[in-house]
Amino acid sequence: xxxxxxxxxxxxxxxxxxxxxxxxxxxxxxxxxxxxxxxxxxxxxxxxxxxxxxxxxxxxxxxxxxxxxxxxxxxxxxxxxxxxxxxxxxxxxxxxxxxxxxxxxxxxxxxxxxxxxxxxxxxxxxxxxxxxxxxxxxxxxxxxxxxxxxxxxxxxxxxxxxxxxxxxxxxxxxxxxxxxxxxxxxxxxxxxxxxxxxxxxxxxxxxxxxxxxxxxxxxxxxxxxxxxxxxxxxxxxxxxxxxxxxxxxxxxxxxxxxxxxxxxxxxxxxxxxxxxxxxxxxxxxxxxxxxxxxxxxxxxxxxxxxxxxxxxxxxxxxxxxxxxxxxxxxxxxxxxxxxxxxxxxxxxxxxxxxxxxxxxxxxxxxxxxxxxxxxxxxxxxxxxxxxxxxxxxxxxxxxxxxxxxxxxxxxxxxxxxxxxxxxxxxxxxxxxxxxxxxxxxxxxxxx
Ligand SMILES: [Zn+2]
Numbered sequence: 523x524x525x526x527x528x529x530x531x532x533x534x535x536x537x538x539x540x541x542x543x544x545x546x547x548x549x550x551x552x553x554x555x556x557x558x559x560x561x562x563x564x565x566x567x568x569x570x571x572x573x574x575x576x577x578x579x580x581x582x583x584x585x586x587x588x589x590x591x592x593x594x595x596x597x598x599x600x601x602x603x604x605x606x607x608x609x610x611x612x613x614x615x616x617x618x619x620x621x622x623x624x625x626x627x628x629x630x631x632x633x634x635x636x637x638x639x640x641x642x643x644x645x646x647x648x649x650x651x652x653x654x655x656x657x658x659x660x661x662x663x664x665x666x667x668x669x670x671x672x673x674x675x676x677x678x679x680x681x682x683x684x685x686x687x688x689x690x691x692x693x694x695x696x697x698x699x700x701x702x703x704x705x706x707x708x709x710x711x712x713x714x715x716x717x718x719x720x721x722x723x724x725x726x727x728x729x730x731x732x733x734x735x736x737x738x739x740x741x742x743x744x745x746x747x748x749x750x751x752x753x754x755x756x757x758x759x760x761x762x763x764x765x766x767x768x769x770x771x772x773x774x775x776x777x778x779x780x781x782x783x784x785x786x787x788x789x790x791x792x793x794x795x796x797x798x799x800x801x802x803x804x805x806x807x808x809x810x811x812x813x814x815x816x817x818x819x820x821x822x823x824x825x826x827x828x829x830x831x832x833x834x835x836x837x838x839x840x841x842x843x844x845x846x847x848x849x850x851x852x853x854x855x856x857x858x859x860x861x862x863x864x865x866x867x868x869x870x871x872x873x874x875x876x877x878x879x880x881x882x883x884x885x886x887x888x889x890x891x892x893x894x895x896x897x898x899x900x901x902x903x904x905x906x907x908x909x910x911x912x913x914x915x916x917x918x919x920x921x922x923x924x925x926x927x928x929x930x931x932x933x934x935x936x937x938x939x940x941x942x943x944x945x946x947x948x949x950x951x952x953x954x955x956x957x958x959x960x961x962x963x964x965x966x967x968x969x
Contacts, residue, residue: 562606567939586927615657617822617910619874619878621648645670646673649687662690690782691738693784695720696762700749762793764796780914808863816869822870903939935949
């Protein structure tokens with residue numbers, strides 16, 4: 523039905539929908555400012571409701587919000603930041619990135635020729651771009667060589683500017699599945715196993731989870747089905763058995779890690795949801811029954827609408843391999859309808875893009891797609907702030923602008939509840955009380 527050329531495999535591996543590789547560790551809690559800062563917000567979307575508050579003052583001490591309100595007095599000697607002409611909102615959160623990858627042809631070739639360490643350097647570039655686009659936290663859905671772990675630690679240590687990174691390490695999946703690196707002659711590489719994230723039994727699933735956590739992953743990512751960009755796979759069938767899924771989720775849960783599942787076909791989605799994953803990512807095929815079950819369990823959907831539109835456009839433009847273009851044309855209209863259905867259903871939705879499949883820094887375009895699919899602008903904003911933090915298990919640390927939380931905030935000109943498109947032009951970025959972008963320009967903290 524489709525060829526398995528090497529270039530096709532490279533494209534599949536590189537462009538993702540794969541979310542195959544990821545590593546991550548703990549929250550980015552470093553690099554807080556010790557300065558007292560007062561922010562005067564002309565308007566404030568604090569993430570707790572669906573409306574804007576006017577003329578709100580925030581006092582920030584030791585990187586956290588100490589006071590927030592309409593009648594707050596500025597402490598003597600505090601640095602004042604005048605955002606009276608701006609709308610301030612919580613730092614944005616992207617729940618599905620591949621921050622150590624770029625979607626270029628260079629990446630495709632890089633699968634074989636890229637030197638060890640290069641992915642972390644690519645990640646450092648993308649971390650800065652992502653932060654300056656207004657994203658102060660990301661959940662990373664797969665990386666090679668533990669490059670994401672190294673990057674997360676470097677950001678936490680203040681070596682490079684970037685969002686708080688919560689990362690999965692290597693994505694886990696079955697032999698020959700979406701999280702594997704297939705499409706090559708059998709003697710081209712050593713056969714993959716647990717250390718490469720590949721399992722073929724419940725016991726191996728447990729071992730694979732423990733291996734990633736041993737080396738620092740903050741969460742577990744698995745591939746419940748194939749993807750548009752994986753070679754030689756059908757997108758529909760389930761890849762992980764219910765028994766494997768249960769072992770995987772149980773082991774992760776014991777070790778206090780949540781599981782994200784790349785999933786397109788309905789059977790794989792069902793296996794993942796019933797095993798107790800925290801989120802279904804992509805979710806191309808969704809019916810009312812599974813949406814009701816997800817709502818009942820509190821399972822989040824992370825739609826990654828940008829990824830579908832990107833591969834669809836690439837298919838139309840003739841820049842995808844033919845075997846992949848067939849899948850992209852077939853699945854994207856189905857996914858659009860599923861996501862509209864999901865938004866109508868009220869299932870929990872967290873904002874995620876699959877950045878890395880397309881260029882990093884454009885993540886906020888997902889807001890436009892969510893609103894076009896029927897989501898209110900306020901709910902879209904909450905999906906990228908409060909609800910994303912909830913899915914991360916970090917709502918006590920950030921996601922809303924309330925006393926005690928990290929001062930992770932951004933500002934835009936205009937009213938994002940009237941036009942979410944302005945989120946593509948974030949002019950102010952603060953993370954942990956430290957200002958990385960002001961008046962549209964990077965500060966010294968952002969190099
Ligand atoms: Zn992905």
